[in-house]
Amino acid sequence: MSRFGQDFLGVGLGLRREHFETLWSHIDEQPGSAVARRSAGAIDFVEVLTENALRESLDADGQRAGFVPFGGRTALALDRAARALPTVLHGVSLSVGGLDPLDLPFVEATDALGEALRARWFSDHLCMSAAHGIELHDLLPLPFTDEAVAHVSARIRQLQAHAKLPFLLENPSYYLDAWHPHHREMDEATFLARILEDSDCGLLLDVNNVYVNATNHGYDPRRFIDALPLERVAQIHLAGHLSESFTTASGATETLLIDTHSRPVATPVLDLYAHVLERTGPVSTLLEWDHDIPDLDRMIDELVPIRAIMQRVTGVTGVTRP
Amino acid sequence: MTLATYTATLLAAVRAAPDTSLDAHAKALGASPQRLGIYRSFVRDHVTSVLAKLYPATHALLAPQWDVVTTDLLAAHPPRFRDLNLAGEPLPRLLDARGHAFEAALAQLEWELFATAVHPAVLTSSDAPTLNPTLTLFEQHHPAVQLLATHDDASLSADTPRPARLEVPQVVVVFRKQDHTVSFRVLDPLSARAIEALAAGAMPDDDALGHALALGLVIAPAP
Known part of the structure; x- marks a missing residue:
């Protein structure tokens, strides 16, 4: 089974420092074994945050000299996990939509990391995360304009021409409202679909982000999903969100969903996940959890409903690793 | 508005000081100041939360001024x-420039603890005793090592008495052990002898070598 040329990897978790000591009791560490695990307790693949594995080395003047891997416990855990399970890389700092030059040395370092971990692909978000040489360490939204479509598509083509690993683009959550018409020449689904098509890029579909955006911006998440080129979906993200209230300038209270990755996946998001799988068939699916991270047993419990939906909708009951 | 103008406007908004109005930026973008403020908070919070993790003891000592310090650092x-993490690397220098001499020394020590924990070197044995490749030496005029060795972070606060400046600076050694724990201490004469000899390509005397091996400053040869 494959999606947009990428293998179906099953259901996985993000590899986090909090689980470095406990992960090993939940995975089969015998390389080469045929694994067909569908019970609670199974982790089919892990996603490594690129920026948690690679860091800049600085020269005596405090300038970037290159990239080095995080050593110590991180290096040990990454190596051990990659020996046992399929691995994918996920980034938050590539700034795919930014105007600063694409950081090709970072792409090369990501490739080298991917080779060391035998990663299947790498991904990052449709956003800007740096501007004018300043790293913002957040995913800032892009305007839905023809200019942005052309800019981002060209950047992804450049990225794909340079990188050895396949690249997937993720749809981010965003909170800016009622943009000026100059910033919203098309709807979000059209913006994303045009970039995917123009750059011939795979999609990491974050279903929680779709739900959060649809709620915050008042559109139908199913219609959004149906408007995307779903044949390009090679991975899915699921995560939890929080509801937060704000006071507007007029004194009114506005409630927004915030994509916090700090909670179990909400039921409407799981329903939307089923809607996606009905249209795509089995897709490698990863549960993200980055804040208030629970212990691994609890995380694995959260995979149970995800697996149940995968099995109910697609009939897939196992992944066999070579 | 071009993508370039949009980017510049958004950048100015998310980097604006926390207590300043975003009305003008929001108007230019056609968004509400409250929703634009979400991004300003996110951008700031990501850095401040990592600073608090990198510098727990320094944070505790400077708690009342911490927001001002982090705002100054980001500016x-x-x-x-x-x-x-590298957003926090200039903090010791900034504290020193602000006159927080003891806290600057403490922050330097905490930064080295982090940098050593993630040092890319792999600690493997070779045919002969080798200097631990994660080892860092630096001189300090304030007894930050002694404070950190005798207090846990929870016991530190703005009221914690700052030790006096040392009349003679001390050399601090930080290194990662083979079990991945990070150790720090004032360099003692035996350790200094072992490090000096191995750094010069010579073999330390038995007393110095045995002492440095026991501490983990030197990696024992493979059996």
């Missing part, structure tokens, strides 16, 4: 690296 040293 003077905008993050330029993908590694979010």
